[in-house]
Amino acid sequence: MLIFILLLLTSKLVPMIYDSISQIRTSVLIYKGDGGSPYTFHWVATPGMVIFFATFLSGFIQRTPLGDMLQVLRKTVFSLRPTFVTIISIIATAKVMGYSGMTTTIADHTVAATGVMYPAIAAFIGSVGGFITGSATSTCILLGKLQMDAAVAIGASENTQVWIAAANATGACAGKIIAPQSIAIGVAAIGVAGRGSESQLLALAMKIYLPFILLLGCLVYMGRIWL
Incomplete structure (x- = not known):
């Protein structure tokens, strides 16, 4: 439920929030030839990051120790290599x-x-x-x-x-x-x-x-x- 709420609040349905977090980005020009354009990394205004933040927030609400959450994160990243x-x-x-x-x-x-x-x-x-x-x-x-x-x-x-x-x-x-x-x-x-x-x-x-x-x-x- 928390993830769903955060996804809605950070979407274009709420311009005030979306416009602010969408500015947190980095543009990198990878290819300089014809047709090349900067590739933009959105560090916050993307569903994956919202889910990531919501996961930790949910853990804190449920009083899960930070060490346990980081351990789960490490195992998840390791398994997804x-x-x-x-x-x-x-x-x-x-x-x-x-x-x-x-x-x-x-x-x-x-x-x-x-x-x-x-x-x-x-x-x-x-x-x-x-x-x-x-x-x-x-x-x-x-x-x-x-x-x-x-x-x-x-x-x-x-x-x-x-x-x-x-x-x-x-x-x-x-x-x-x-x-x-x-x-x-x-x-x-x-x-x-x-x-x-x-x-x-x-x-x-x-x-x-x-x-x-x-x-x-x-x-x-x-x-x-x-x-």
């Missing part, structure tokens, strides 16, 4: 691909091969990203610009560009269903890992994934016409 490396690597890869023109080149070639039919495979491309990364968030970071570049290349309207970007996110969620990480976590959670359950679960997931991604492709393509 692989996640930190993964997220940083994916963001760095996405930035390099964007600045080097790789995403634009890939988008141009994809559009050249599919033409105006591109929206029909936008969700599938997102699902491939979800399958590889095992994360919808990582897929949006990695392939979001590619999808937007492709939408621009086919002359899509602004509404259609947003539609295709949404298809990428939705497709990523579908791809996560069949991602090896998701399958492994699923069988491990019920204690049947290593008994051939992985292939059985994947086969079951594919029965859901295939019709869903086909239906989604048709919906996205028809949406381009409606928009």
Whole structure:
């Protein structure tokens, strides 16, 4: 409840507070070439930091010793080391691909091969990203610009560009269903890992994934016409 209240109070719904804390930021110019722009770190006006502060505040309200909270924080950070490396690597890869023109080149070639039919495979491309990364968030970071570049290349309207970007996110969620990480976590959670359950679960997931991604492709393509 406390986290929810703090999120509301520090959001744009309360300009007086939001405008003040949004000034606590640092801008760093990482890339100085064409298309480069400063990357801004918001130290307070971001949901993650609000949740972080709310956690400690809740602990103090419940009279939890500071040492215990710091110990939990240390264990949490230690356990999330692989996640930190993964997220940083994916963001760095996405930035390099964007600045080097790789995403634009890939988008141009994809559009050249599919033409105006591109929206029909936008969700599938997102699902491939979800399958590889095992994360919808990582897929949006990695392939979001590619999808937007492709939408621009086919002359899509602004509404259609947003539609295709949404298809990428939705497709990523579908791809996560069949991602090896998701399958492994699923069988491990019920204690049947290593008994051939992985292939059985994947086969079951594919029965859901295939019709869903086909239906989604048709919906996205028809949406381009409606928009």
